[in-house]
Amino acid sequence: MTSTAVLPHAATSSGIAIREVTKSYDGTTVVDRVTLDLPRGGLTCLVGPNGAGKSTLLSIVARLLPADEGEVHVDDLDVTRCESSVLARRLAILRQEHHLAVRLRVRDLVGFGRFPHCGGRLRPVDVEHVDRALHYLDLEDLADRFVDELSGGQRQRVLIAMVVAQDTDYVLLDEPLNNLDMRHALGILRLLRRAVDELGKTVVVVVHDLNAAAAFADRIVAMRDGRVVAAGSPDEVMREGLLEEIFAVPITVERVQGRPVGHYLRR
Numbered sequence: 001m002t003s004t005a006v007l008p009h010a011a012t013s014s015g016i017a018i019r020e021v022t023k024s025y026d027g028t029t030v031v032d033r034v035t036l037d038l039p040r041g042g043l044t045c046l047v048g049p050n051g052a053g054k055s056t057l058l059s060i061v062a063r064l065l066p067a068d069e070g071e072v073h074v075d076d077l078d079v080t081r082c083e084s085s086v087l088a089r090r091l092a093i094l095r096q097e098h099h100l101a102v103r104l105r106v107r108d109l110v111g112f113g114r115f116p117h118c119g120g121r122l123r124p125v126d127v128e129h130v131d132r133a134l135h136y137l138d139l140e141d142l143a144d145r146f147v148d149e150l151s152g153g154q155r156q157r158v159l160i161a162m163v164v165a166q167d168t169d170y171v172l173l174d175e176p177l178n179n180l181d182m183r184h185a186l187g188i189l190r191l192l193r194r195a196v197d198e199l200g201k202t203v204v205v206v207v208h209d210l211n212a213a214a215a216f217a218d219r220i221v222a223m224r225d226g227r228v229v230a231a232g233s234p235d236e237v238m239r240e241g242l243l244e245e246i247f248a249v250p251i252t253v254e255r256v257q258g259r260p261v262g263h264y265l266r267r
């Protein structure tokens with residue numbers, strides 16, 4: 001399980017600990033003193049309007065971007081100080097934007113997910129992880145196709161498969177449902193739920209579909225203007241006044257099969 005080493009700033013319990021994280025661009029603060037604990041285990045949906053700071057925050061947690069101030073720990077790892085290969089075996093991220101310049105086949109790109117574990121030379125155990133990821137993402141028939149010849153949704157599934165193959169305890173996914181049809185979007189949400197429930201993974205997903213968040217998440221974290229403005233169970237966050245404050249549109253919340261569901265009003 002996790003290391004028992006006690007570090008000066010180690011969180012008292014394991015998980016992702018974000019402390020007073022701030023990021024500015026040209027004098028504009030886009031992540032503003034965010035402090036947030038994401039305990040180990042569980043599925044968190046990160047929601048909020050465009051420009052709220054969701055991607056910036058996730059990128060800082062995954063060390064793709066340096067914070068101006070503040071600290072992030074993933075269990076006992078100080079994200080800014082640990083070796084990148086150590087972090088890559090603990091935490092994987094799917095970015096919102098991808099620039100795939102190289103011509104690769106699906107299976108080879110998914111295999112990149114194993115590099116933190118095997119250093120580029122896939123062992124039989126790595127091939128097993130790749131095969132499993134291809135199966136989970138419904139990509140077996142596309143495994144030998146070139147990624148740049150796939151549809152947008154197929155390509156999105158390949159990128160998710162690469163993250164799944166990395167097989168880390170912590171998984172951050174920035175808008176993984178982009179471009180996906182309903183069947184595949186539901187498939188991903190169910191897959192993430194199973195990864196949490198059966199494998200004990202800790203998953204953080206940025207989604208714009210509030211009802212997907214309410215149906216699948218253990219907790220919802222809402223950001224606006226660089227700040228965390230709400231965090232709690234779906235029942236705690238899916239409240240009409242609060243949602244209107246976050247998204248600046250009127251939303252009606254009803255309960256369907258015991259879960260809160262938000263509707264837009266037509267007016």
Ligand SMILES: Nc1ncnc2c1ncn2[C@@H]1O[C@H](COP(=O)(O)OP(=O)(O)OP(=O)(O)O)[C@@H](O)[C@H]1O
Nearest residue numbers: 025026030048049050051052053054055056057096
């Ligand atoms: N490299 C950059 N240079 C300048 N400003 C940036 C840069 N990256 C992001 N921003 C700004 O920071 C703010 C937060 O951006 P971010 O991508 O984190 O938002 P988001 O919540 O992920 O939005 P979306 O839902 O549209 O993906 C935005 O106002 C954006 O314009």
Ligand SMILES: [Mg+2]
Nearest residue numbers: 054055056096
């Ligand atoms: Mg974003």
